[in-house]
Amino acid sequence: MKTRPTARDRIMEAAEVVFAEKGYHDTAMDEIVRRTDMSKGGLYFHFPSKERLFFAVMDHLGNRLAERINASIAQESDAIARLEIALTTVLESLGKRRRLAKLLLVQGYSMGNAFEKKRIETYSRFASLIKDNLDLAVEEGSIPPIDTEIVSHLWVGAVNEVLIRWLYTGKPAPVKEALPVLKKILLRGVGVEAKVSIGG
Amino acid sequence: MKTRPTARDRIMEAAEVVFAEKGYHDTAMDEIVRRTDMSKGGLYFHFPSKERLFFAVMDHLGNRLAERINASIAQESDAIARLEIALTTVLESLGKRRRLAKLLLVQGYSMGNAFEKKRIETYSRFASLIKDNLDLAVEEGSIPPIDTEIVSHLWVGAVNEVLIRWLYTGKPAPVKEALPVLKKILLRGVGVEAKVSIGG
Amino acid sequence: MKTRPTARDRIMEAAEVVFAEKGYHDTAMDEIVRRTDMSKGGLYFHFPSKERLFFAVMDHLGNRLAERINASIAQESDAIARLEIALTTVLESLGKRRRLAKLLLVQGYSMGNAFEKKRIETYSRFASLIKDNLDLAVEEGSIPPIDTEIVSHLWVGAVNEVLIRWLYTGKPAPVKEALPVLKKILLRGVGVEAKVSIGG
Amino acid sequence: MKTRPTARDRIMEAAEVVFAEKGYHDTAMDEIVRRTDMSKGGLYFHFPSKERLFFAVMDHLGNRLAERINASIAQESDAIARLEIALTTVLESLGKRRRLAKLLLVQGYSMGNAFEKKRIETYSRFASLIKDNLDLAVEEGSIPPIDTEIVSHLWVGAVNEVLIRWLYTGKPAPVKEALPVLKKILLRGVGVEAKVSIGG
């Protein structure tokens, strides 16, 4: 049975749209209010400040993406395969949702220094996820020992940049074009010799 | 004989400091003015808007880094070696100058959508430089054929992310720790088998 | 029972005073705010810009004068008599209220080109009113056929100029001195031979 | 022999153009400078302030129009005829030169209160000219006694308004349409019975 979403949720939805479109600074609270059936006071009842609302939105989206990744790799036990699947899921998820991508990859920065901590936090989750599986792969002996801490961030940065590129220029197509290259290069970088990639 | 720097230069220097410290939005023109021996009108005589001033600073820094890279690789003819040197130069240059790094890697985003084009422009220069050498390496047969367009952005993103990490957390040390890993992983990713890296 | 005027009204009252005294450009929004028990933001909540506030004031005053005229001629059915009454009402109304006169007749110009449309609009109302009655008079045969379009503006201009003169030099007294002359000359101009003027 | 116009003249020419187009407040001294081959300092050498420059332009134009009128009526000795000729000259002169008309009739106001005195001065000249001839006509017995002071301003206002109308709406054509009506109505207003108008 579908019930009406919470006031909180309705606010976050509206906020997501506007933040993604305009970025943090160029978004006026009034505009978010306008996209809601609430009053300004109502919004401020649920979120104490613009910053907190933004963070809430970012957290929410980060969570959803993380969940999607976790779900996708849940069945797979091989570390390398899990990394491949994770990459695929990220590119697919963000490639399908420009808005999500824009918020997660770009707009977050536009808060200025206030965002530093949040940015670290958000990106770290995904780096961690990668690092865990890289560590596993090393343990398993699938790949030679490496500094998985650094490498995981390297991966995050690589994917991030390629997707930002796509956001701004429309190329390369995330799944069709970027994914195969990212997979091959990143995996080879950690020592996985080009077996046939999953789904490829 | 040292002469007094241009008014333009003095403004840009002051602007660089403040923008790096506070980001675009949190910087007030008044603060830049305060760091100069000029009046507000004087500043606006040289730069028509905050945005333009910011762009000028970014361009300037981008140019200086690009020049440094070009100078460092000028003597080397081997493509792979040039890529290694370029990586080294970037990590060294930015690793030595937090302020430069912060402006080039982070603060640019904080302009909101207005920055999109500039960001593309700035990052593309460095991606191009990488791409050219990757293309060369492919031609020379030093590495197998790859999509150098995507890969060059992958490299930029990887370096970018690792450096941002360092900016915020202080780790890993750009030259001592990050550089060797980035070199090894990125080169191996494009098919360069771990020879002994230059300087390593 | 007298209730407190609307915020909007209180702002317009304050604005009327300052605009009339200083003209559009020499009026600072801060000064209007100072004359109100509001904050600047409060004012801007009700009026989106200085220009809009000015227009609102002008419209308001124009409306009031028009209403006064309409009320004064409502009982009279003879076209010529209506014109005489309208003239009287205008001279009386503006002659009693320098501030109103100054705003309506002079300060509007001081907006620069932005005011053109508003000026046309405002003056046209009064010209229309005159034209309608001139047309009627022609139909009735009270006066010979004339180009009532042009003549109505001629009347507006004549009254306008005489009143501006009074505003600046204090002479001639609008009702006592100017009115009889204006009536006689303007009416004779359209072919009404000097009957005894109403009230004279 | 044509010599290069004075610096003063070149400045006034440029100023005339810009003031007419944008009005006093919306004209920046820089823009006038730009239309000149001079520097800002150069301009300020010749005119001590924006206001003075504006006044100089207005005076110049006022003079030229007055001269033109005086020249046109010089040959005629009949007062009524002179009034008719003056009207014709004004409508012709301004009807041919929108820019002139706009400056003389409209932009002057846009200075705010600073212009009051100048406005009085400028319009008074023309009112005086009219008054003198009306006085003459009364003396001659061509028209019955009237308050020529007020009537002369009435005339100025009437012409002014009709021309402003034309400036903004393009109608009525000053010479072809407006002139005959103005002549007939204004002259009849002072008691001149519709003889055949001169030139008509």
Add this chain to the structure above:
DNA sequence: GATGAATGAGCCTTCATTCAT
């Protein structure tokens, strides 16, 4: 006589946040 970089007070407007009702 000229130049044009520099001055600096002043202006309109924005907007996150609050709070009386």
Add this chain to the structure above:
DNA sequence: GATGAATGAAGGCTCATTCAT
């Protein structure tokens, strides 16, 4: 729980005028 009018500090920018060179 809601409302939305009100707050007020802050910010980017303009521009007539000056003056060292």
